[in-house]
Amino acid sequence: MSGTLNRTDFLAYTGRLGAGLCIALSLPLGTKAADLATGAAGTTPAGEFAPNAWVRIAPDETVTVMVSKSEMGQGIATGFCTILADELDAPIANVRYAFAPASPEYVDAFFGDMTTGGSTSTPDSWMPLRQAGATARAMLVAAAAKQWSVDPATCTAANGVVTHAASSKTATYGSLASAASQIAVPKDVPLKTPDRFTLIGKHVARLDTPFKVNGKAKYGIDTVVPGMVHASVVRSPVFGGSVSHFDATKAKAINGVIDVFAISSGVAVVAKNTWAARQAHDAVHVAWNDGPNAHVNSKVLLEQAHALVATAKVAKKVGDVTSVHGTTLKSTFETPFLAHAPMEPMNATADVRADGVEVWAPTQVQTRSQQIAMAITGLPANKVQVHTTYLGGGFGRRLDADYVGDAVEISKKIGKPVKVTWPREQDIQHDFYRPMSVNAVTGTLDASGNLVALSHTVVADSVAKRWAPPLFKDGIDPLALDGAWNTPYDVANMDYRYVDQNSGVPVGFMRAPAANVNTFATEVFMDELAHAAHKDPVAFRLALLSKAPRAAAVLQAAAKAAGYGKKMPAGQAQGIALCLWGGSYGALVADVSLNGTDVVVHRTVMAVDCGTVINPDIVRMQTQGAVNYGLAMARSAKITLANGRVSQTNFYDYTVLRNADAPPTHVIVMPSTEKPSGIGELGTPPIAPAIANAVFKLNGKRIRKLPFSDALA
Amino acid sequence: MVALYINGVHHELDVSPEMPILWAVRDVVGLTGTKFGCGVAACGACTVHLDGKAIRSCVTPVSAAAGRHVTTIEGLAPEGKEHPLQAAWVEDQVPQCGYCQSGQIMSAAALIKKTPNPSDKEIEAAMSGNICRCGCYERINSAIRRAAHETANA
Ligand code: FES
Ligand code: FES
Numbered sequence: 001m002s003g004t005l006n007r008t009d010f011l012a013y014t015g016r017l018g019a020g021l022c023i024a025l026s027l028p029l030g031t032k033a034a035d036l037a038t039g040a041a042g043t044t045p046a047g048e049f050a051p052n053a054w055v056r057i058a059p060d061e062t063v064t065v066m067v068s069k070s071e072m073g074q075g076i077a078t079g080f081c082t083i084l085a086d087e088l089d090a091p092i093a094n095v096r097y098a099f100a101p102a103s104p105e106y107v108d109a110f111f112g113d114m115t116t117g118g119s120t121s122t123p124d125s126w127m128p129l130r131q132a133g134a135t136a137r138a139m140l141v142a143a144a145a146k147q148w149s150v151d152p153a154t155c156t157a158a159n160g161v162v163t164h165a166a167s168s169k170t171a172t173y174g175s176l177a178s179a180a181s182q183i184a185v186p187k188d189v190p191l192k193t194p195d196r197f198t199l200i201g202k203h204v205a206r207l208d209t210p211f212k213v214n215g216k217a218k219y220g221i222d223t224v225v226p227g228m229v230h231a232s233v234v235r236s237p238v239f240g241g242s243v244s245h246f247d248a249t250k251a252k253a254i255n256g257v258i259d260v261f262a263i264s265s266g267v268a269v270v271a272k273n274t275w276a277a278r279q280a281h282d283a284v285h286v287a288w289n290d291g292p293n294a295h296v297n298s299k300v301l302l303e304q305a306h307a308l309v310a311t312a313k314v315a316k317k318v319g320d321v322t323s324v325h326g327t328t329l330k331s332t333f334e335t336p337f338l339a340h341a342p343m344e345p346m347n348a349t350a351d352v353r354a355d356g357v358e359v360w361a362p363t364q365v366q367t368r369s370q371q372i373a374m375a376i377t378g379l380p381a382n383k384v385q386v387h388t389t390y391l392g393g394g395f396g397r398r399l400d401a402d403y404v405g406d407a408v409e410i411s412k413k414i415g416k417p418v419k420v421t422w423p424r425e426q427d428i429q430h431d432f433y434r435p436m437s438v439n440a441v442t443g444t445l446d447a448s449g450n451l452v453a454l455s456h457t458v459v460a461d462s463v464a465k466r467w468a469p470p471l472f473k474d475g476i477d478p479l480a481l482d483g484a485w486n487t488p489y490d491v492a493n494m495d496y497r498y499v500d501q502n503s504g505v506p507v508g509f510m511r512a513p514a515a516n517v518n519t520f521a522t523e524v525f526m527d528e529l530a531h532a533a534h535k536d537p538v539a540f541r542l543a544l545l546s547k548a549p550r551a552a553a554v555l556q557a558a559a560k561a562a563g564y565g566k567k568m569p570a571g572q573a574q575g576i577a578l579c580l581w582g583g584s585y586g587a588l589v590a591d592v593s594l595n596g597t598d599v600v601v602h603r604t605v606m607a608v609d610c611g612t613v614i615n616p617d618i619v620r621m622q623t624q625g626a627v628n629y630g631l632a633m634a635r636s637a638k639i640t641l642a643n644g645r646v647s648q649t650n651f652y653d654y655t656v657l658r659n660a661d662a663p664p665t666h667v668i669v670m671p672s673t674e675k676p677s678g679i680g681e682l683g684t685p686p687i688a689p690a691i692a693n694a695v696f697k698l699n700g701k702r703i704r705k706l707p708f709s710d711a712l713a
Numbered sequence: 714m715v716a717l718y719i720n721g722v723h724h725e726l727d728v729s730p731e732m733p734i735l736w737a738v739r740d741v742v743g744l745t746g747t748k749f750g751c752g753v754a755a756c757g758a759c760t761v762h763l764d765g766k767a768i769r770s771c772v773t774p775v776s777a778a779a780g781r782h783v784t785t786i787e788g789l790a791p792e793g794k795e796h797p798l799q800a801a802w803v804e805d806q807v808p809q810c811g812y813c814q815s816g817q818i819m820s821a822a823a824l825i826k827k828t829p830n831p832s833d834k835e836i837e838a839a840m841s842g843n844i845c846r847c848g849c850y851e852r853i854n855s856a857i858r859r860a861a862h863e864t865a866n867a
Contacts, residue, residue, distance in 0.1 A: 073810030073847045205806060212811030213802040214795075215746015215786035219812060222745035230740065255729055273728075275736035278752070343750055343758060343812040343846045392748070392812030393846050424751040617806055621852070625809055628848025651755040651844060660837040662850035 036207065037216040039071065039099040039390060049177035051139055051185060053105035054132035055084055061160060061174035063090045065097045068106035068125065070116040070364050071208065072342075072394035073625070074680040075618035078206045082614055083126055086199040087133030087192060089157045090173060097207065102366035102386035113367035117399050117509065119582030119678020122614060126676050134189040142186075143179035144171045194612070194673060201613050208390070220362030220389040223349040225417040229258060230274045231410050232281040232421060235266040235430050236288050238644035239296070239506055243267060244287040251280040260284060263409045265402065270414060274421050281423065290644060293504040298436065298641040301503050302334060305438040305459045312457045312497035315476045316485050319493035321453040326446045329532055333441070333521040334705040336638035338434035339654060340510055344392020345427050350407035351417035356383035357408065358417075362391040364398040372401055373408045395629065396509035399467070400432050428654050429646040432508025433639055435461040435501070439484075439521035444493075449533030451544060453493040456484045458518060461507040462500040475500060483515030483685055484522060488548035488580055489541070505641065511629055512581050512681035516688075520634075520706065523577035523689030528702065537576055537693065538564060550609050550670075551578060554587040557607035557668050562589035572602065575694030577686035582678020584610040585670075588627065588686035590663075592694035597712040599635060599691050601663040608667060608682055611674035619679050620667040626683025627665045632657035634688035636709035717778045719744070720788025730776035734768075735759045737775045738785055746786040746815045750844065757843030760816040761785050767823035769842075786815035789822060798822055801860035809847035817843045821857050830861050 049057040056064045065084050071077045081095045100106040102114055110120050137157055144162035145152035148169050155164050160173045211217040236242065246267050248260035256276030260269050269280035348361040357373045366386045373384045391398060406420040437460035444453040462477035471478060476498050485496040530540035538559050545552040555578050564574055572593045579586050588606040592599055606623050613619055636655045640647045648654040692703035705711040716725045719742055728737050738744050747770060750758030754769040761770045762784040790796040798818050808814045824831055824839040836854050845853065
């Protein structure tokens with residue numbers, strides 16, 4: 001979801017403002033250092049300085065930052081360490097991190113719980129982390145000044161050392177840790193001015209890289225608990241179906257199989273290893289009650305979606321679109337259901353004991369995971385520990401924690417720790433999908449070719465209705481209009497409408513949710529309007545961006561760097577698109593050619609403005625990855641349903657991007673002193689419309705349907 | 714009982730001979746650097762070397778490795794050392810989530826062993842069986858070129 005437009009809605013929804021920096025801290029006692037390969041917190045040894053929930057400083061100089069967000073590839077652990085270490089003036093080489101437990105100290109003010117999503121992590125946590133670092137630094141300085149009986153104002157701190165220049169005295173943070181613990185926590189410690197940043201905005205190598213090239217980083221699927229068994233769950237092929245009866249005779253005969261029983265999500269098979277569980281999974285014969293979704297068919301749903309356009313309700317109005325006349329263009333866009341398919345299949349490990357539950361999960365939602373375990377076991381929050389592992393990709397799939405429920409239910413039943421691993425086929429067939437959508441857009445140009453009215457109707461299943469119900473009000477899902485109604489374009493008369501398709505297919509958030517569909521519609525349509533107005537696509541957009549200077553700047557920067565408008569090699573053309581996400585601005589130019597029904601992207605250039613940059617290389621990395629993710633979504637991927645069943649099964653029929661198909665992406669990071677905004681998703685929305693706009697130049701065909709392989713067939 | 718070498722160490726595994734090497738290595742031997750991604754030889758996350766050649770361990774039964782040498786990411790370089798590819802991966806800051814990277818590096822290691830100075834087309838061809846959902850391909854390819862170059866000039 002958007003980190004900008006709907007922030008107010010979200011706060012109203014959660015009603016739990018300002019968790020912010022919390023001084024109370026309860027870390028387990030003992031002596032064990034944080035382990036970067038696992039992200040395990042370790043424990044607080046005596047003599048350690050723990051001024052707040054975010055940082056601990058040990059006598060051996062180690063600084064441990066508690067990371068309240070899930071590290072799913074976006075580099076958030078490195079980002080958080082960088083922000084805190086900068087204000088602390090600690091050398092980054094001394095910094096370790098640990099993933100925070102599900103605990104009130106780490107509640108995100110935007111979500112009202114522990115959730116990683118919407119490109120909100122850096123913007124939400126940047127001030128609490130800076131305050132935590134600055135406060136710790138002030139206390140270390142105060143401790144040194146006290147030891148030396150000097151005025152703290154005469155001391156300086158840099159690179160993990162406090163110095164009193166007049167007396168040439170120095171003390172390392174580690175040596176001050178114990179003394180600093182005795183200092184009262186000061187309030188409102190001043191923060192650095194940006195010119196004094198030593199790490200923020202500079203190149204800092206990711207702290208997780210060394211563990212991700214030697215197999216040592218521990219993902220959820222790598223969890224090993226003593227006495228653990230392995231499980232798999234056979235699920236209803238139709239969404240919402242239930243077990244009628246099952247025959248486990250064959251499954252139980254497989255070597256290593258321990259038990260087979262029904263749980264709420266299907267039939268669980270428990271075995272000594274993953275392979276035996278998988279074989280047993282395939283050998284159980286289950287008769288299902290299909291339930292109401294037995295006939296869901298994506299072709300029929302698409303027809304229904306078109307029919308629903310006329311019934312859409314107004315979500316936002318500016319001026320009056322009926323008050324103007326001129327040349328009117330109308331276009332309708334279609335996009336399919338999509339699966340997230342992160343590289344690490346869904347999994348979770350749980351150990352349900354009489355005295356409490358432990359859960360290890362690659363999850364974006366610690367609080368929801370905890371609540372799921374509480375609901376199944378009846379235990380209170382303080383008896384449910386959630387350990388977040390590294391995530392092998394998230395992309396929004398892990399904003400749901402259904403896999404945690406599997407593990408907790410099975411462990412409770414068998415009284416042993418258990419790891420549940422989903423086969424890839426289940427990941428594809430039991431996702432919370434990117435909704436299918438129909439976008440109907442109408443625009444009116446006046447006699448001079450200026451856009452004077454724009455109407456945009458979105459038909460799509462509502463994700464908010466299930467995931468954040470209070471947001472879904474009067475039939476409007478505000479998140480479903482992201483990428484449409486938060487347009488940067490200044491148009492005097494605008495009309496935005498929405499209707500929830502209510503298809504019965506489970507839907508969820510997928511990288512730049514809604515915007516990855518709606519931006520396709522708006523940015524292809526902008527090119528159509530420019531063409532009708534006989535104007536250059538960049539100039540046409542710029543004329544509408546006088547009130548959005550940051551949007552105009554990225555558009556110009558991308559166009560310039562890509563040489564937009566230059567003569568291209570035979571068979572190649574450039575397309576451009578603009579997008580907003582998470583408070584950030586992006587513009588992308590794609591160099592495209594066609595190979596039959598396949599689009600070939602030779603190169604992309606993307607300019608991004610995400611406010612103050614914490615780590616420029618991570619910004620580039622995220623942009624490159626997000627563009628590739630968007631290309632995978634648009635090129636040939638689709639989820640279709642027949643007889644209530646998903647037709648795709650694995651990577652051979654649910655196509656993703658492979659090495660030979662991935663373009664290089666040149667990223668221009670706009671310098672800025674604005675507050676930081678999101679970067680993990682910004683690159684995903686603009687690639688599809690940029691390609692479509694290039695294809696029009698190549699063959700005169702307007703692509704209004706995804707994937708491209710279908711549109712070009 | 715299947716006898717084989719994993720990262721140079723002799724193992725006698727009490728597993729059914731059809732168990733894929735992937736699960737024998739992960740669940741039985743306890744080396745979790747090799748990853749499960751698809752189970753059908755379609756993603757490359759499970760890539761290991763069998764007698765120096767890259768194979769998809771999710772579809773190769775452990776019986777096929779009897780008496781032979783399996784190398785996993787943990788054994789690519791001697792303990793405490795780095796393979797040139799691992800160094801290049803750090804230098805080019807390749808991994809995002811990192812989940813695919815063991816498989817990527819094992820595929821790349823087999824490639825540069827056979828083709829010490831691969832062309833861009835050879836890299837693409839050798840690496841297109843390894844999916845990266847985080848989309849790190851540009852950096853994967855530049856790291857392979859870097860490692861190949863540095864090995865050639867070493
Ligand atoms: S897990 Fe073996 S190729 Fe995907
Ligand atoms: S780094 Fe995440 S799948 Fe490759």
